[in-house]
Amino acid sequence: xxxxxxPTGDNPTGSDDRDKPQVSLWERLARPAPTPRTTLxxxxxxxxxxxxxxxxxxxAVTMRRLATALGVAxxxxxxxxxxxxxxxxxxxxxxYGQLPLDTPADSWREAMHxxxxxxxxxxxxxxxxxxxxxxxxxxxxxxxFLSPNQLAVPERAFAALAESGLDADTTMAVFRTVxxxxxxxxxxxxxxxxxRGDNGWSDGDETRAxxxxxMSYLMGTGRYPNYQHYLHQAxxxxxPDWQFETGLACVLDGIAAHFGI
Amino acid sequence: xxxxxxPTGDNPTGSDDRDKPQVSLWERLARPAPTPRTTLxxxxxxxxxxxxxxxxxxxAVTMRRLATALGVAxxxxxxxxxxxxxxxxxxxxxxYGQLPLDTPADSWREAMHxxxxxxxxxxxxxxxxxxxxxxxxxxxxxxxFLSPNQLAVPERAFAALAESGLDADTTMAVFRTVxxxxxxxxxxxxxxxxxRGDNGWSDGDETRAxxxxxMSYLMGTGRYPNYQHYLHQAxxxxxPDWQFETGLACVLDGIAAHFGI
DNA sequence: TATCGGTTGGATACAACGTACACACGGAAG
DNA sequence: CTTCCGTGTGTACGTTGTATCCAACCGATA
Numbered sequence: 001x002x003x004x005x006x007p008t009g010d011n012p013t014g015s016d017d018r019d020k021p022q023v024s025l026w027e028r029l030a031r032p033a034p035t036p037r038t039t040l041x042x043x044x045x046x047x048x049x050x051x052x053x054x055x056x057x058x059x060a061v062t063m064r065r066l067a068t069a070l071g072v073a074x075x076x077x078x079x080x081x082x083x084x085x086x087x088x089x090x091x092x093x094x095x096y097g098q099l100p101l102d103t104p105a106d107s108w109r110e111a112m113h114x115x116x117x118x119x120x121x122x123x124x125x126x127x128x129x130x131x132x133x134x135x136x137x138x139x140x141x142x143x144x145f146l147s148p149n150q151l152a153v154p155e156r157a158f159a160a161l162a163e164s165g166l167d168a169d170t171t172m173a174v175f176r177t178v179x180x181x182x183x184x185x186x187x188x189x190x191x192x193x194x195x196r197g198d199n200g201w202s203d204g205d206e207t208r209a210x211x212x213x214x215m216s217y218l219m220g221t222g223r224y225p226n227y228q229h230y231l232h233q234a235x236x237x238x239x240p241d242w243q244f245e246t247g248l249a250c251v252l253d254g255i256a257a258h259f260g261i
Numbered sequence: 262x263x264x265x266x267x268p269t270g271d272n273p274t275g276s277d278d279r280d281k282p283q284v285s286l287w288e289r290l291a292r293p294a295p296t297p298r299t300t301l302x303x304x305x306x307x308x309x310x311x312x313x314x315x316x317x318x319x320x321a322v323t324m325r326r327l328a329t330a331l332g333v334a335x336x337x338x339x340x341x342x343x344x345x346x347x348x349x350x351x352x353x354x355x356x357y358g359q360l361p362l363d364t365p366a367d368s369w370r371e372a373m374h375x376x377x378x379x380x381x382x383x384x385x386x387x388x389x390x391x392x393x394x395x396x397x398x399x400x401x402x403x404x405x406f407l408s409p410n411q412l413a414v415p416e417r418a419f420a421a422l423a424e425s426g427l428d429a430d431t432t433m434a435v436f437r438t439v440x441x442x443x444x445x446x447x448x449x450x451x452x453x454x455x456x457r458g459d460n461g462w463s464d465g466d467e468t469r470a471x472x473x474x475x476m477s478y479l480m481g482t483g484r485y486p487n488y489q490h491y492l493h494q495a496x497x498x499x500x501p502d503w504q505f506e507t508g509l510a511c512v513l514d515g516i517a518a519h520f521g522i
Numbered sequence: 523t524a525t526c527g528g529t530t531g532g533a534t535a536c537a538a539c540g541t542a543c544a545c546a547c548g549g550a551a552g
Numbered sequence: 553c554t555t556c557c558g559t560g561t562g563t564a565c566g567t568t569g570t571a572t573c574c575a576a577c578c579g580a581t582a
Binding site for chain 2: 176215
């Protein structure tokens with residue numbers, strides 16, 4: 001490894017990887033464990049953590065809770081992940097691993113639409129992925145797609161866009177635009193979904209009823225006449241599928257028009 | 262203020278708002294303090310917290326650190342905010358309050374473009390707003406625009422869209438699409454910016470150099486040929502302004518085409 | 523079979539966090 | 553002057569992530 005010189009030198013006593021492990025989570029995990037002790041494994045850790053996050057929310061994923069679920073001591077998982085950052089990274093990659101690999105598409109538009117729909121479905125199935133990307137930005141970095149299963153997303157997108165004959169910058173712009181829209185709109189959708197779930201509101205009317213005391217004050221200020229009017233007039237407020245697909249259609253129409261494909 | 266009746270009555274002993282305050286942060290803060298003790302005020306609290314978040318990051322905003330900055334005891338701010346959730350809510354609204362109020366626009370497209378640009382600028386100036394919305398989803402709820410200054414964003418957008426003659430659902434879809442794209446793409450931009458800042462990487466080349474050990478393993482697996490190819494070919498990788506504007510142009514083009522406006 | 527080195531999981535401990543609770547101060551009202 | 557209530561203080565508790573040391577275990581070797 002002649003590439004980068006070690007910045008800080010090595011330390012004599014304890015752990016070597018002080019500042020940064022330098023070798024990433026995925027590279028380290030790829031080398032087979034010299035002694036295959038089957039009790040704990042990265043896959044089992046990720047699986048258990050994801051199960052907790054799916055059922056009890058991301059806040060319930062503490063190192064102790066995870067250890068209890070795995071039937072081991074609180075510090076056991078630290079043999080596989082350097083800290084909670086890497087645990088989140090593992091979880092996010094696990095979630096992205098559930099995306100379908102084969103999405104045959106006849107056109108770039110169909111491929112982008114499929115990618116968007118599947119990303120949304122995955123995010124809705126694991127709502128914590130949106131939070132995770134924002135909370136542990138440095139390592140997890142959902143937006144970067146820097147883990148194996150996350151990288152597979154732009155890889156497939158670029159492959160599908162290749163036949164359109166766009167240059168590299170435009171290709172990446174298309175991907176970024178679509179994934180940006182998906183990420184933003186799904187984040188909003190999940191925020192509303194989480195708000196409902198935390199307060200036990202089942203449908204839209206119940207949500208508006210629960211939000212009423214908050215809203216009535218704000219609307220009473222008279223600062224938001226247009227907002228109030230449109231909110232009253234709208235009939236598809238509670239149709240997130242329509243909202244997502246409508247916006248996505250706009251985005252894809254715009255890409256087609258803007259780049260002439 | 263005869264507007265809304267008090268839901269829970271008044272409290273005899275200590276704090277009555279056990280389960281939910283029922284009266285929102287904004288309504289509570291609007292009633293003038295009976296005894297104007299000038300040492301602490303919601304605005305001062307928000308200002309100090311935002312200053313800490315801007316300079317040292319959102320993680321540095323702890324109740325103790327905030328109290329130190331304000332020159333008061335750790336628990337002092339709890340007289341104004343019920344917990345850290347509401348502190349974040351206060352901070353986010355403070356940041357949205359810096360958005361320009363007057364954005365004269367000759368067309369809906371110009372108005373939407375202006376909104377997008379200003380939202381991005383505000384988010385880049387206060388990168389923690391993106392995290393805050395995801396982390397404290399229940400109350401802060403950046404995506405909901407449920408605080409005074411946040412609500413002003415859709416209010417202005419709806420006002421600008423009114424002349425286009427779209428129905429309520431379509432108007433809201435347009436707003437949601439644009440704000441969704443902005444939120445998603447800015448989140449990605451900020452994630453990259455944060456990654457750079459935390460590692461002290463100044464430009465794009467330095468970032469790629471720092472990411473090299475991580476990337477070289479992933480690329481070495483041979484699973485991402487298209488990704489590798491396009492990343493190598495692209496020349497505007499380090500031009501976030503171009504990326505944002507290009508995607509935004511697509512979104513606005515798509516809205517115009519899809520709804521015929 | 524007995525020994526050994528490296529890996530795995532356990533036990534303990536600590537600093538920092540959010541925040542509940544009871545108290546002290548100080549101006550306004552009577 | 554007395555009373556009262558809103559405001560800031562002090563103390564303390566439970567929970568979190570995780571550093572550190574230690575014991576148990578595996579397969580290979582002698």
